[in-house]
Each structure stands twice: as C-alpha cells, then as structure tokens.
Amino acid sequence: MGITARNVATGFLNMPSELETPPPPQRSVIYDVDGGVIAEIYDQNREVVALEDMAPVMRDAIIAMEDSSFYEHGGIDIAGTFRAALRTISGDTEGGSSLTQQYVKNVLVESATSPAELEEARETTIGRKVRELRYAVALEQEMSKDEILEGYLNIAYFGDGAYGVESAAQHFFSVSATELSLEQSATLAGLVRYPYLYNPRLNPEAAQARRDVVLSRMVDTGRTTAEEAEEIQGTELALDITPHTNGCMPSEQPFFCDYVVQEIEKNDRFGETETERARWLRTAGLQIHTTLDAGMQEAAQDAVDEYVPRENESRKVAAEVLIEPGSGEVRAMAQSRNYGPDESNLGETSINFTTDKDRGGSTGFQAGSTFKPFTLAAALDEGLGFGTSFNSPGSTTVTGQRNCDGAPLASWDVANSNESSGGDHNMVSGTKGSVNTYFAQLQKRVGLCDTIEMAERLGVHRADGESFDNPRTQANNSFTLGSEEVSPMTISNAYATFASGGIYCEPQAITRIEDRQSGETIEMDNQCERTIDEDVADGVSHLLQQTFKGGTTSGLGIGRPAAAKTGTTDGNVFAWFAGYTPNLAGAVFVGDPRGSGYPLRNVTLDGRYYGAVFGATIPGPIWQKTMRGAVEDLPEEDFPAAPSQFGSTSEPRREREPAQPTGNSEAGVPDVVGQSRDAAVDALEAAGYVVNVSGDPMRSSEPEGSVAAVNPDPGSSLPEGATVNVFLSDGEGSGPASHSPDSSPDGGAWQPADRPSAVPAWSPFARDDEED
Template identity: 35%
Template structure:
C-alpha cells in the first residue's frame, strides 16, 4: 500500500516536469520549423552577394612557363572540373565532405552536433561545415567565428545549392581553396608543389594536396614534411573508408617516395622582372583595362621571352660587372627574323632600383651609331667600301661656313693617310665618319634612323655621325635587326597574345614588317662590320669568345660604353655606365663587348652557326688596299672586298708595275738604236 502511495506521489510530482519538457520540446520543434521556413523563404528571395573571387593574371614565357603572377604574391588560375585529377576530387570529398552529393548544402546532424559542443564548452569550438559552406565563406564572408556569420554561411550555402549544380559548386571550391604559399586553387597548387597541371596529379600527390587546406602552414610539405605525410595518410584512410580506393592502393600511395615535391622557386615572382614590368605596361595599353582588373582579371599573357636566353643575359652581366661598384648595365636582345624580344635586363638589381635602363633615352650611343650613318651613305652611294678619306686632324665647316666642327679620334690616334670604309669601321675612325656625313648630308642620316625605328630627337649637324644624340638600348637593338635580317625590319614584339579566363582572345600581335634596306646593302654592311673583330679592331679582344659569324660596333663616350651587334639569329644591344652620368674609367669602358660576346655564345649554345647569306646584287672583287682600285697582278698586296653590284671599282691599279698598260713596242735591236729609243722616251 505504501509503495502504491509512493508511486502515485512520484507521478503527481513528475507531471509538471513532463508538461514543462513537452512544452519545451514543442517550442523547440516549432522554433526549428519556423527557422527552417524562414531560411527557405530567404533562400528563395535573397540574392547571393557579389563574390570576391580575384584571379591572378599569369605571364608566360615563349615555352609556356609562368614568369609572374600579377596579384601581389597571390597565385590563382581557374580550370574546369574535367581538368582536375579524379584522384584529387575523390580525396577532397573523402576528407572534407563525404555526403556532398547527398545533402542540400547543410549537414543538419553535423550542425546540431557542433552546436551542442559549443554550448557545452560555452565557446565556438566545433565546426561541421560542408564543402558548400566553406565555399560560401570563402566567396562572401569573413572567417570570424560568430553565430551571425554561421547563419549567413548556411543561408548562402543553401542559395548556392539552389543556384548551381553539384559539379559547378565542386569546381568553384577546387578553384577557390587556399593551398598555402600564396597559391589558390588546385591548378596553381599542382604547379607549385609538383610542377604539373592539376589534371596530371597522381593518387599520392592528390592525397597530399587534399590534406593541406585544413592547415596550409602546418601541413605544408615545404615547411613541415613529416606532418604533411601524416596528413596524407589520413586522407588515404578516408578514401579507403568511402570506397574510393582499396587498402592496397592506400598502402602503396602512402609509401615514402611515392611523390616528389619540387623546391619553392627562389625569389618567387622575380623572374625577368624588368621584362615583366614592361609587359604589364604594354598589356594595360593593349587591353585598356585598369590596374585592378589587369591584376585580378585572370588574364593569360603569352610573351616572346626565352627563359634560357634571359638566364644567359643575367649571368653575362653578373660575371662581367664588378661586384663592388655601382656601375650599371642593360641588355636587350631581339630575334631579327620575327622581332620577338628574347631577353631583357634593365639593371643589375631590380629590388634596389626597378628603373629599366633598356628604355633610357639619355645615353649617347657614340660610335655604335656609325653603322646607321654608313647604311645611309651606302644606300645613297655617297660612299662605297673603297671610298677613301684622310685620317688626320681636320676642321669641318658647315651651315654655309657659319659653324666650325673639329672632331678628334680616340686618344688622338690617326693614320695620317687615306683609309677606306672597312678600315674606318674596324678602327672606329671619327674623321672618316664626319667626312661621310658631310658628303651625304645629316638629313639623310636622320631619315635612315627613322626608317630603322629610332624615334629619339636627332639634330642635322655633323656631330650626329659620332652618336652625340641620346638614344635607348632598345632603339639600337631594334635598328640593328634590319642589318641582320637582310634589310627587313620587324616591329619589336613582347606580347604574342592575351586571353581572358575562358580562353577568349583579347589581343593578338600582328607586328609590322617592312623592307628597309636592300638585301645587298644589308649584307655589305654586315661584312664590313665583321671587321670590328679583326686584328686592330675595337672588338678584337673578344673575338676568341665568339665561335660564329658576328657583326657589331662598339661605342664609347665619357660616361657610356656600348656594344651593339648581331648574328643571323640575334641582335643585341648592351649599355654600361653610371645612373647619374658620371664619367666611366678606361677599364669600365671595355665591359660592354665581353657582356655581348658571353651572352651571344651562351644564348645560342646548341644552335648551329649560320653565315650571313649572300643575296643577289652582291659582287666581290680583289682590290689593291693602297688605291682602292682593282688589283693588278703586280700589286704586292690585295684584298677581297664586297660591293653592292654596280658600285665596285672598274679601273685597275696602275701604281704597281706596268702589266695593265698597253704592251711596249719592240725597240731597235742595235745597242745604239736602243739608247736613242730610251733617250727619246726620257725626253
């Protein structure tokens, strides 16, 4: 009886609690239903905010290798889901969201479990974000841990599921997620860690990558290789549990040596920095986009730069320049046949000074300008290779004798006699050059310079012959391409093509090509300029460094040293000097030619040496060096000289012997008769 009374009392005591619990359950259920209804309403009516999904613009060299990413150290490249390895997709789903293709953006069980843990710990400790929620957070929200952010995240995740297909969401996620070291997305990560496209990733590589986003620094194979390998095994185990792979596959993939991580690039983003800056400026002009869109618009910029040649240029300058000096250098090299810029070095240290000296128009080219003068003179037939002028101190009057010009040779060295054009080019004789411009006229020289692509200011005065008006190394290299390419000049080109994220072509190069000189003139000038490397020539000291036919011209002023030269494959301009125009020493004045020679040989290593091809309209004859006339059998010296057909000498030398005179009449046979005959001739 007492037990029944006790049970009855307990029931009466428990009824209020049960009623309260029932009401609480009803209230909670109602709240959840109302919340879900409100969420459903918001999903239908509230649009997604604008996504923050910047993608770096990539600049590629001629071989398809990335030179730079134009987004402040952020590397991202969007690819289609079909261009991502199935192994990476399976690994990511296994470790991040196994029910991805089953839920609608929210994992309710996981969310409730996370909420219960947070309540128990009175903090925001647990997360149960689906892959869609992670994408929503990355696209639209900050990463702060607040309930407000979580509600928005759930809303946007549901909206994403309503707006896009599962494959589209997965594609966006794999292109958005951060993989450490400044790279976003599977494609950029695959190239950074393994040097390959995302579609080519193996199972071990995919498992490693899939584990990184949980803690990009902690699981970086570069920073913490042991932790990265442990995380890789965790991913492989998850793939086994989902049936994506077998246990045997997991064991094989988890073995040491199953993947090889390539080293991080040194000084990332600093490959050919002067060229990259130049391309960035060109791209802005070509596409007409603002700086932000250029950097974050996901463009692909394909350039002409040859990384092997670029490395040769940088190494040549580093080897040939003093390490303890503020002496600067610049180099630009162009393929004469195409106009493609193959290498560009704008200075010795971009980090210290990003000013690109390749385009500096404050430097006098000195005697390296003379080939432009002689091209004009040969074109107008004002001189030929055997035209002779005296090499001696000379006073020149011009502008109707109102002005006087008194040039001098380097170190006041003169031949004190007549010399021809080949000797003048070989020894860089200034008196010969000024005689030529006086014979030709300065306006003709300016006209030739303009045809060759030089746009800098040039005045029609005799000193123009000696390169006294500043031009840029870029202009000089561009001009000399016509000499190397049989008289054809192609507009210099750095950018071949620009495409947008979808591959649509926004810009494509169509460089202008023009026949500036006759092939015969270009060949004759090249043949003359090869003499610079002969004994006594201004380039003789580097002749042993060159193993292929090369033409060129040095130039030296008080503050500048130049060497501009070419082979049939490359035209290169090298400048050496001080930024503030300080005078250079005699030793510093000889640094440009060795840089040119070392670069040319290394840049063309493996390329067969080709001679300058002899075109129609060129003739070669033996001449007497003392007179410039056709050599006779009695001339003690003779030289083979090349001419534009029709300008070669036709008169034979009569200075040595009488072999080219009319045959002497037979004289009297008697001694007395011979004496009388001789006396008559003497008289």
C-alpha cells in the first residue's frame, strides 16, 4: 500500500501543472463621440471586474454554497473530492469540487480551441478530475485566494446568457456587482451549479427555493444571521430583468453599428483573417470609441423618417451621411429602414444604403448632377476661370470625347429638361441652373479623363468596387451628369473635401479601440492629405453657394453660409442633394433599391403626393432639416472669398433663343388663377414668359386641375423670358389667394400653404437638374 501510494503521488506530481489563465471572453462595447453606448457585441455576455468591485456579501454567498473552507484548503477539498470520485464512477461529475477546481474546469472549457479540446475539458471521467486536481494544486501556488475567487466569479456562467457576476447582476437585477444585496447575492450564488434548472426568469419557483437553501447555508457557515435570512426566505424573487442587447439589431443606430463592425472585420490591421478579427471583436472586451454625434444622428434620422417613412408602401428609401470636413469623421449615418434580415418585411433591410458594398452597403446609385462640381474642379484646376462660357442651347450634340485609354467615344446627344435655361452660360450661371448642355461642353473642354481623375482625387469611386476604367463599367460621355453608381458616403466625403479647402480625408468611424484583455490601446489616426489646390476648392465652394441665390437650391438655406448641389437622374429614378458648411458636409439619396423600374414618379409618401421627385423636392428638405439641427452647436463660419485668379463672378447677359416665345411682359404676370392648365399656359407664354407647371397639386378651393396660384404674384414685373411657376389645385379645400406670400427670410421660394415650410413646392431650375 505504501509503494502504491508513493507511485500515485509521484505520478500525480509529474503530471503537467502549468495552466494559463487568460482573461475570459467578454463583451465589446461601441460608444459614440460623447461616450454614450451605441451597441454591445459579444459571444458571451461578460464584463470582467475586480474583486473589490463585487459586493462582499456576494463573495460570502458563493463561498458558503460552493466551498465553505475555500480560504483554508490548498486547492483540493479532500472530503468533497472523494465523494466526487465515487459519483464520477457512476457518471456524475457534478459536485464535490473546490472553487479552485471549478475555476480550473471553466478555464479549460473557455480556452479550448477545438472541439476535441472542448470535449476533453467536459468529459465524464476520473482522468478529467485528476487533471483538474493537479492544475488546482499548482494554481494555488501561483495565485492568491482572492485572485482565484475573482477569476471564478468572472468566468462562471449564471444562466440566461449572463457570464460572470457583473453581467449576471446587470441582467437579473439591473445593478452592478458592487451593489448586490444579500437577497440578490444568494439568488446568484444558487445558479452556478445548475444555471438552466434554477434560471430565475424561466423557473422562478425553483430559483426561489434554491436561494433559500443558499441563505440557510450562509447562516450555517456564519456568513449571515438567522434573522436576516428568515426575513428573506419564503418571499418572491425581486427580479428587475435587463434584456440582453447583443449586436446591432437592438441599437438605436443599427446601420452605423454595422458599419463599425464591418470596419473592424474587414481591416487586416486587426488580424490575419476575417474569422480572427470577428472573434477578437466578440471576445476581447473592446471599448470602441467612434465619431458618431448623437445629436446630429438624431437630426438626420428624424429628417429621413419624416419625408420617407420607413414602412412606406412605395418601398422608397432615403439615406444620409454627415461628415466633418478636415477629419473625415462620420458624424451621422441614417436611412429610412428598420434594421433586420428579412427583406420581404416592409421597411426592413440589413443593407446599409449609405455606404459601399464591401462595408455592408449596396452597389450604389447614379448620383445625377451632384457630379457636376467635379467637372468644375477639373476646369478650375486647369486654369479655366468662372467666365468660361459656352452657348448652351436646350439640346446639343457633343462629339470628339475620348476615354482614359484614348479611344474615341460616340457622339453624345444631351439636352436640358427645361429649354428656358438655354443661351450663353458661364460657370456661375451654368451651376446655378444646373445646365446639362453647359457641363457637357465644359467636360469636353477639360477632357473626360481629366474629369474622372479629379473625381478620384476627391475620393470618388464606384460603390461596387469596380474602377471607372474597367471595361465592363467604362465611364462614358455622361460622367459629368452622374452616370456612375456611388454611395452617399462617397458624395458626402467628396463635398467635405471642398469644404476643407482641398484636404481629403478617408471616412473615419472609429477614433480608438481599447483592448481590455491585452491592455493595448489602438489609436485610429485621421488619414488626410491635400489632393486639390486650396484655390480650386474655394472656387468650387463659391460656385455652389450661388445655387441658393435663384438656383436649384433656392428655398433650402439653413440660415448660415452653405454650398450645395441637387441631383436627379434620367426619368426621376434617383434624387440627391449634397451640401456643406465650412464645418459639416452631408449627402442625401432618395430612391427605390429595386432599380430603374420603380422611378420617383406618382408616389405618395407620408400622405403627400409627388408627381415627380427632383433633388430639391425631397432630398433637399431632408438635408435642410438635418443641417438646421446638426449645426446648432457648431460655430458659424464663412467660406473664403472667391479666388481672384478665376476672374469675375458675374453671370453673362444671355440672349433668348430664337425658338422661345415672345410677347408683351410690360403689364406684368397675368392673373390666371382659376383658369384651366392649358389656358393659363397659353396666357403666360403669350405675355412672354416661360411656364413651369408644378407636378405636385396643392390644396385649394379652386376646381381640381385648375390654377390655384402662380409665383411670382400676378402683376409682378418680370423681364421677358423669365420663368413663372404655376400650381394646380387638388380641389380639396381652401388654399392661398391668387398671390403668394413673401419669400422666406433666407431668400427661398414661396411654399404652398398646406405644405411644411421645408418642402419647396417648386424650383425654377429643378427640371434642368436631370441626367441625359
């Protein structure tokens, strides 16, 4: 017997005893710029805390129930171990282990890197018990009792998805571990042996009975008084459940959350493979600090939801991104969809329409005339001035363009949607009126390839990842009119480059990551560089400011200096608005993700009917409402003056095209209210005006289809060839009189009385803002 005992002891001591005890997996948290929680991401809902941050009564409860002599033995509870050995022979491996042994088992389970290792850690054998005993003896020599207790309370599973005492306290009682009471501590201490059986949310009666057993055990071991225990025993559990919020779906900013997750999982800086990076994100307890501004996000989300409700029957979507110029930091990311995996559910999607395909987004959307500023930048960069002028008729044919390979392109027939913009135009008037035929000729003058290269210097790229010179997606004549599929993120950041004076920054959503397992902090520096001359950027900003002064963005000012451009694609398939102040840029997209077969025509959104949607019709008001709220706490800044090197900022004096109607405008705008559409158009054209009939009926007591109002007022003196806007009645109620109210304070156009003030009922150049 002595020899046998000696051999067993020698063999036991010769077993491997080194056990690494890495921090257990814990949840990662994504924070906004002010420290507010955006989302929690984890495989196991665990937050590791120090022993001093656990209530002493919690420590007493777990010791009393699981290992009353914990501070006396050397890692092995001899009596309990022999009882456990006998049970193990019959197939029961539960019970009898010291806290140290239980900690060892949990460490082996959590550190398993393969199914085989996991099976070995959980196998029902004497061998497993012996291995745990050897590790426990060694661990007691390396760690203090408090360190072992801290490790155990952080690694133990308490059921219902809560790992570790901190997460359990938060989940079951909505308090931190340091605030746990006697009753709460006894409840939690009773869970670790059979967390499924005693789950207090699902099995409250069993959990209550178990809690009372723990209280009795605490009395027996002197860790509480009989009076304190009796006061609690027999009472119902006082739960205060805080639901788990794992992942982006429960977040109030789910699409930004998803973008942050994609940024980590797709960046090889954080691991060799995407699988490694995903595991790091979900187990390392990262504190991920981001650029999201909660106030700006709320402003953007409220705006897109107001004009394009999430569950609209027409299935249209609005998406918006705000970016800080000079840093590239993404301040807001909103879209009018609920976050979810089932695309068949109305208003639900997991696609982030604000960004590129490789970041969880779509393959992009044609951006219309929001591309025209890239042509302006290319022209200014090549030394052309604001006065660069072309005869820009209602339609023209452009020949002689070549792609970036030098191959000639076919002739291009391009037209303006409204011929009233025909005549001589320079950069100022061509931009204000978004004159297609002007920009087609300016692009030819600069060169298609130079225009594309300028766009690329501004960070513009296709959302599907293809290059502009890919044979399958070869950029064509209409590049300047926005024929390429891009994301709102790309457009917003390109405009932010203009706002920053030519400093391009990579879009950035993360500022730093604190790894609580390794203790490392990863700083995410802004990746910025000058890509265009400051004078070129300032020149474009000057031109885009003019659109608020009688141009395509009239009526959409925000009460401080701003520059902007509308965009509408051929057939009103997609509509855009992009604009910026010196310290904030934003781009809005509105359209149907199903594509060109579902244009923005004859649609009703939130009870408002739109015959045709242009960039200034819905995207513009979304941008305006967003920016008014988003810039409230930002200092008001002016743009630099127009660089003198580009010459005069005046518009040319343009002769009317011979084809335009002539008449006597000296008597002012005729009063055509109440007349039929055709009669009113005839009368106005006979007086020498060009007529723009709004596609959106307005509430009025005039007969349905007749003229409800005109703008400018009847009797107004206008030059020959000016545009008069006509609004038709819906016949459903009282409306404005035959004249319009005064213009809005920011110089915007009059709005029909039954429309929100942010919705421009007309834009004299809106129909010029259309792709070929």
